[in-house]
Amino acid sequence: MSRKITFLTLFLWLMAVPFPVIAQQKADTTCIFRFVPQKDMFYVPWKGNDTELARLLEYIENNKATILDGKLPLLVDGYCKSQGSEVKNLATAKIRANRVKSELIIRAKIKEENFITHNHATEGDFVTVRLTVPVKETAVTDAEAEARLAAEPTVAGRRERQKAEAAAQQNTLTDTPSETKITTDNHLSLRANLLRWATLTPDLGLEWRICPSWGIAVNGSWTSWSWSDKDRRYALWEVTPEVRYYMGEKKAWYLGAMFKTGQFNYKLSETGKQGDLMGGGITAGYQLRLNKALTLDFNLGLGYLNVDFEKYEVIDGVRVRRGNETKDWCGPINAGVTLVWKLF
The missing domain is CATH 2.40.160.20 (Porin)
Structure with missing residues (x-):
């Protein structure tokens, strides 16, 4: 019985090891921007949003030519579940996604066509931006990969982003326009x-x-x-x-x-x-x-x-x-x- 327990423990530990390895191979960068419940305003210094924004802008700058060519879209997912109905949640999620995209367009000098946008009336009150960059430009340690994985909102949210990544790798999303249109700030x-x-x-x-x-x-x-x-x-x-x-x-x-x-x-x-x-x-x-x-x-x-x-x-x-x-x-x-x- 003790041997079985030892073998089972070793097996479960080995199953957990590939996750950081996969994250390192895929070189995914997922930034999460938090929003106040029921609000759509993007507060940059709030809840670490400034740190996430700086990190994302660095990745965009390192891959700007590929992004502007349409070969590396930014996958934007807006989430909201704090409103009273699904319609209001989707509307708020859409505005939140547009707020984040507007900040990136102004700061990074990219275009609306460089985004793939989806909105969800589930999960929580945040917006995620995912960028799949070449491995040579992103060195992700095991600890960082585990932290990124832990920061993913839910299993359902990770599945949504995995589907979007698979489609992008097949070059089927390169010419797909964003579902939402950005509202120009000024x-x-x-x-x-x-x-x-x-x-x-x-x-x-x-x-x-x-x-x-x-x-x-x-x-x-x-x-x-x-x-x-x-x-x-x-x-x-x-x-x-x-x-x-x-x-x-x-x-x-x-x-x-x-x-x-x-x-x-x-x-x-x-x-x-x-x-x-x-x-x-x-x-x-x-x-x-x-x-x-x-x-x-x-x-x-x-x-x-x-x-x-x-x-x-x-x-x-x-x-x-x-x-x-x-x-x-x-x-x-x-x-x-x-x-x-x-x-x-």
Whole structure:
């Protein structure tokens, strides 16, 4: 009986030995990035994410030419199980994977086409990035291989990555596009309020998306019209800066805070009005994407506006002042159907 126990112990020990050897032969690099439960924001310094990111960037730099040629895809798996339903888990896993890919695209200067992405409503709250590099460029010790194996989330997770690796080794995944599209962290767009243009008031602006959730926009309007031998006049200029917070998975709805200032000169009847305006308030809107470059932005602003102006009449070509007035207005102060063109 003692011999049987000894033989069984020796057999089990020998069965455990090949695992680090296999890891060393395959030269797999798997980096795990942790996420806060129910959240999709990628915190780089949190839970050792900075260390994993630095290690992964080093491997990417050493194999950058092969990666950019499409011969060595990065296998990205997003995981989430802390939401209330499978649909929400998959949506959060997708955003998490995109956050990690965005960081790699910016830091390592690689492309979306260099990723193979899968999302899972199981396992936990993390994203894994796997890279199968040549043995000559990666020396994995037995201890490191055992640590990597222990860090794998579950047996099911390891099976998923083994399947992806086998497909990559057969060169069947080289031309396969990623299942998810990355959301660009920041971009610059040109804006034109079509409602303003419809009233013969040229309007142009810019918006800088600092990140998917925050943007800074500014629009300016200017016009100067006169008719009836200059007895009628319509002229103004306005500048409207705004800070926006985009919400939802697609970041289409938003709330914002705006400020408005400008001057005007209206004479549409016998009495003209010329003065200054200033105010601000909150804005809300929705962006309808038309294609990769164009978007329609529907928005409405509510708030307070102070108008200080003087009245005048024109008698024999001479402007005659008829007094001053100051008015305060609470309610709609801005509206737009704005065409947005993404520049870069």
